[in-house]
Amino acid sequence: MSTGSQAAPNVQRSAEVHEVIVIGSGAAGGMAAWNLTRQGVNVLMLDAGTRFRRTQFWSHVKPWEAREKAALGQRPPQFYVDTKEQPYLTDEKNPFELVRVWGRGGKTNVWGRVSLRYSDVDFEGPAKDGWEIPWPIRYKDIAPYYDRVEQLIGVCGGDDDQDSLPGSKYHLPAPAPRCGERMIMRAAKQAGVSVVAGRRAVLTKEHNGRPKCHFCGACGKGCDIGAFFNSSDYLIEPAFKTGRLKVLDNAVVARVLVGDDGLANGVQYFDRTTREERRIYAKRVIVAASCIDSTRILLNSQSARYPNGIGNSSDVIGHYLTEQIRFHMYGFAPELIGTKAQNDDGIGGEHIYLPRYNHRGAKRDYLRGFGSQFWNTGAQPGLFWAKQMPGYGADFKKRVKDCFPALMAMHPYGEVLPYRHNRVRVDGTPNDQYGVPIAKLEYRTGENEQRMLKEMYDMAESIFRAAKAEMLPFTRGAIDSYGSAIHEHGTCRMGDDPKRSALNKFNQMHDVKNVFVMDGSSFTTASEKNPTLTILALAWRASDYLAAEMKRGNV
């Protein structure tokens, strides 16, 4: 199929040339649209889905009510993309589980909300250890944007910052830990590791006119009052108020189109309801469809000028896919076994966090680091752990009840190095229903991760031992499936060297000045942290730069 500006005669084309097209409405696309429109720029956003209505969320539907509602034929919003509709390929030996949300707000409708600032331990890592290319930015470049993002979206947290976890003047009050979390903190201290207050984009008090959280723990089903950041309510709705944002729903972008001058001049997309092909034109294109979908679009945007995908003279686009390895370890706090179950909902996720510490002390036999989360600690529905306890019958039932209030859960996340062989490809893959090649994900971790994993297991076990917890069985070295961290990065990375990176430090393509890529694909490394706060900060910074360049007449 041609990807130049000549379309087949039956393809619908709009004559209008838009100022800026934004592809995707998640954290990255939402931020770009919000920041540009408030600076006077007109934006057309194309989103692969439609709006999820808060009034239809099942936030307060109990597990048994869900069954009753299903029997009446009712369904909660279907956030996740069905692979039957949009398949991808993965290596059978090393399957990669890709989680996608198509629709207004993207994955921020259901995200875990953990909001950690990257530090210079992260930004300087590759420059110091020499693995792959250095980041083109440092903490000082992004710090003012972290400040702004936190003030805008509301992030609760403590003032117990560390060199690996920069603090913030703008945190909302941190929620008090649950009983089990206090015990983890105490045990970690005994084991010589510090655990701090979590940082989460949940409104623990009213913020910018938005209501505060009512501690119902339902965040994974979507928040019916919008008390945690989601791009739809916090960015796109305000952007509409400027009168400068238009959104095309159900517009599945396939390719970025290129003019004779080598600049992007629009996009080709398919209507998800009618399957019709359309082309729409613009002076600048922001790609923000989430790491894998953005990379697929870029690689499929092939032309005589860009035979291996737009902006890919470096041949790095599609390579260096990275996220984190993680595993789960569980035990029961002895003081809580047999106690009465409390309401442990809190703000949904854990209220504590274990920041990276392995850059201190003796040099390790591996590069980079890990941190840990603790969600599910306390009396939480979903008794997966009971399946791992031996026995059955009345004694078993009593044991489950006794253990229910006492669950301690630990989920360490370790950085995976960027490897060239970890990649997204579209060459030789089958087409989707629109005739567009689907993505194939090839991913495996290596020696470095194996060595790091050993210390991650040692650390986790030492904390449970210090807590004198009764532990559920675990297999040392086992990891959760690839992709399960849902933090894909690196396949369109930024860097100072155009031969080894696709984007400059403002998320602008080295090769194609009017294309910006603003999601996690732009990250040079993954770090051990959750990315969304950093995606938001980078997208704000990049769209500031774009607005300024537009004023200067440079793009």
Added chain:
Amino acid sequence: MSDQFASTRREALVILAGAAALPAQAAPPKFLTEAELAQLAKLVDVILPRTDTPGAADALAHVIIDERCAANASLGARWRELLGRMSGDAEAAVKAAVDTPDFKLLKDATIDAYYATREGLRQELGWNANTYLPEWKGCTHDEHR
């Protein structure tokens, strides 16, 4: 929200008696035969029996499993095989199956189903969350620090 499930043992027993008086299931099975469903009710009750709180069959865990079978034919076929093997006295069948994939399937599915019901989650475990709280106090116990 009105909460018909009481926290005291006495009231719980009253509810139990009421539950026991109900027919085992109101609607006909969706996937299994009547006989298979009746056997499944006995099997889930061996895993999580009635004590001073409802058991898995009281909570209709077997009906929930039947619904899952109706939604997924290959799962249904798998259960049908299991029920073929675990026939006769339920207690003895479970005992004989321990350490087999059948036992794991039965136990895991009973846990999933039972602890998502009012009886299992709320009445047995005392879970009473997913509510609206004006404040969050968290751990208030000095001894937990």
